[in-house]
Amino acid sequence: MFPTADTEDIVQVTSLNRKPCVNSDVRDSSDNTQLAKQQTNRELTLNMLVKEIIFCIAVALTTYGALHNPPPKISKHPQAVRFFDPESAVTDWYRGQLSDALGVVNSVDISFVMYYAPWDAESQYVRGEFDKAATVLGDRVHFSAINCWNPGSECRLQNNKIPSWPILMAYTVTSRGVLYKGPRDAQSIVKFLQLIMKPLDRVSSTEDLINLISICDAVAIGFTPLAETSKFYNIWYYVALKAREFDTVGEICFAVVTSESLAAELGIHTVPNVRLMLWNTTKEYTAEDPLRPWNESAILQWVLENFTQPVSRIIPMWKKAFSFERYADGNPILILFTPLNPLYEQIPSYALLREVAMEYYSCKTNNSNYLTSELIRIQKIQRLIYERRNYAKYCESLKHRKPKQNLNYKREIVSHNNKYPWYNATHNTPKTLAFDYLLKHRLAMSKALDSANDEADIVATLAMLQQCDTKVMPAEKEFYDIYEQCEKYEESLAPEQELESDCSNLETSMLPFDDDPLSVENLFHDHQQYLCRIFNFANEIGPPVAPARIANAEEKQNISRVEGLACEKNFTLHMLAVDSVRNHHFAEFLGIDVTNVKDKTAVVILDTKLETQYLLSEEYSAKSVRDFIYNFTHKKLKRYLRTHVEDASHTHYFGSEENVGDESTNENIVDIIDLTTKTFRKIVRTPGTVSIVAVCGGACSAGTTRAISAAARLLRSCGVRARPARLDALRHDLPWHYTASHYPTIFVFSADGSREAESRTYPAAQRVSSSGLVALALRALGPRRHLRVRLALCAATQVSGLDSIYMLSDKKTCLRELREHVTTVIARSLKYWRRTEHRELKAALLRRLQYLHQVSLDLSTLHITDLHENSQKQKTLLNSLSLLSENWDIDVSILSKNVTSTEIRS
Incomplete structure (x- = not known):
């Protein structure tokens, strides 16, 4: 093969x-x-x-x-449902119809849109506040809400990466969106929309500018004449709008001057131009500077970087923020807690602190010191005038009032701060100033003239009214010098009496205004009703508050002078203002129950360097706050110890109970007392009781609590009255000598009269245990009771079961240490006896030594089997200890110079 x-x-x-x-x-x-x-x-x-x-x-x-x-x-997503009620003034696009919603937004002048997610808790909270704002401004602003979470909706497809909900945007007629970043309450939203509706104030005279400076923290005024193009004006208008993303309450007032003659009168020779007028200086921004282009971002950044104010208004955003961080630079901080309702035209308590702050920061070497002083006086007059206005009464009378058409009534429309620029009327003759003052205050001329006795009095009255007229710049007319006279004269008049027209029967060619909603009278009446609606809405939170007035001239003369104190010391006092209605929990954390203080107004100074705080104890007024700052600067204030605020519903705290009753009679039941600043001294000074106090940074741990309770139980079983307690040091301050450097810190206070002086602290490096606390308490008892308690501790050791050998060894050790302690006390007393030459002192020490030797003799015959109640040897030892206690004290007056009282007593 x-x-x-x-x-x-x-x-x-x-x-x-x-x-x-x-x-x-x-x-x-x-x-x-x-x-x-x-x-x-x-x-x-x-x-x-x-x-x-x-x-x-x-x-x-x-x-x-x-x-x-x-x-x-x-699973299919749930069908979209309405987020707002059908009867609400808010148009709810709950299916996410973004194009339809923006179509409506583009067809109105001003709109406010809320992009929400129905499941979001913040969106559910803002829904109610958004609806309230729509109820107030629904006739002037279009309110819409768009569901941007509905799967498959147009809004969700185009905006699928929104980091948080809700998003609030304001749109103007130019379709430019302004993001709202302020507080999510209705009052703040309404204030923001008011600023959006009127971003610029028109300045047509120097009086208008003075009025803005007197009521605003800063005035940013743009000089943009409307000649051939409106480019510069539009840019300045958009800057004013965009600035509201960072200033939602209107601390910076934006104004515009379009008159070239007025600009030249104010010292402006090149346009466009922007001036930022602060309380102590004026800064200028010109378009001619090549480094400063005339565009929105550059101008807005320049305004925000250069904006400063004497009193900073802190508005926490309810999120993790660092609103106070930039002020914690080692300098002390003054915080005014007061209602800062943004809807009121002025806040007198805040305005008063601004006046004081400008005085405090105005150094004598400053060239603008004179202008600052004049501004302070003008602001004071504006504040006092505002305090005297009765808006509630005027709005109540406006309900039953109808617009009238007469020449004299029209004069009421003209305002010194140009609130109604659509009404063109001028007063060129000085004769009308006095009568214009009467007309603006709705006073009766007849009564004003009848109050004068003769012609000379009439002339004097009219001259004073000419000076009281607020159309004239107060700084030029020395208005502040006669303000009190003007006040008295105004009180003598009848503001309720309506002005009767002398020209009502005159024939005129003007058309009737009854059927014309855009007539001057109807527009003015509608605007007054709108202002009253805003005032009533603001009044729902609380009425406007004002500082207390100075009682008499003597108190006025005794006001402390705070001018230039910031330049006299090596520290500067930062001044802040916080709303006490929305942010009262800040005050509660400082131990101030601001909700129960008059007008919810309180002032506190925090010294971060020394970790102290000081509280204004008097009622807030122009005198008290100045005295408060002066005394702090000269270190004349007493430290305020913050403690628990009762019924603080929005503040989490530990240890608020003030039950300081007697301890339980049952030795096995130990009640741990939660101390406060007010009850601390009462507890530690209780005679005949050993106090074991644990000072913790918050809630004490379970180990610390178990140790102090076990130590107190053991001491009670030995016949010593002991009481455990604990204190939250983060919310309750203690005196200086009890300031803890670490937590927990445990203090043991003795039971004799010198309790605080003889207090002892548990070692910081040692683990907290009940045996260590008992040993520390024994040292605080003193030699007389120390021996008796240690004998009781030796007898308290129980012998049972398998641990009998160990317990017997502990008893032997306990007795041996007790004998050594008695020997040490004898040696110390014998040394004192040898050192002194005083006959009476020698006799007293010798008598103490005799009883000590008797105790030592009885103790040497004591065996561990004798440690029970029926033992005769133990009874004999206890009698010897009683005799020693009766003869232990020595008269301090007979002590020798070379022997201290502490040595003899120990």
């Missing part, structure tokens, strides 16, 4: 490894190899067939499963 190719190859391969061997069995060997090869090929073929069959079965099963399995079950 001829060899196959396979066999030949195999032979060739094997021939390389070994030489062929020729013998008689060569033919048989070839046959065996051929049979083995055929068997191997058969097995390989069978294996391949099995694999192919298995593969075909798997493919068949997979195909069958793919064809017959049902599609995966996917």
